[in-house]
Amino acid sequence: MRTMSKKRPSKAEQSGEPESAGQGRSSVPFSMRMDPALREALDKYCEKSRHKIATAISLALEAFLKAEGFWPPPSPPAPGPGQKP
Numbered sequence: 255m256r257t258m259s260k261k262r263p264s265k266a267e268q269s270g271e272p273e274s275a276g277q278g279r280s281s282v283p284f285s286m287r288m289d290p291a292l293r294e295a296l297d298k299y300c301e302k303s304r305h306k307i308a309t310a311i312s313l314a315l316e317a318f319l320k321a322e323g324f325w326p327p328p329s330p331p332a333p334g335p336g337q338k339p
Contacts (some may be wrong), residue, residue, distance in 0.1 A: 296310060296311070
């Protein structure tokens, strides 16, 4: 007779973090092509700064959007008197 072993706890369960830890970052996948020279410069920057490529691109995009007035996104209006939040 075969028996199944007990399910191993996930890393989140072992650390006491909620199951969605790491997934709750609200990130979405993004893929792009870029000029090879731009990629080479990005690689050099990441090597020097020790940022991951995705982090460096995200920081640069955020700075650009902030300079153009598109970041941060507008916050929703606060609830009025007698309205539930």
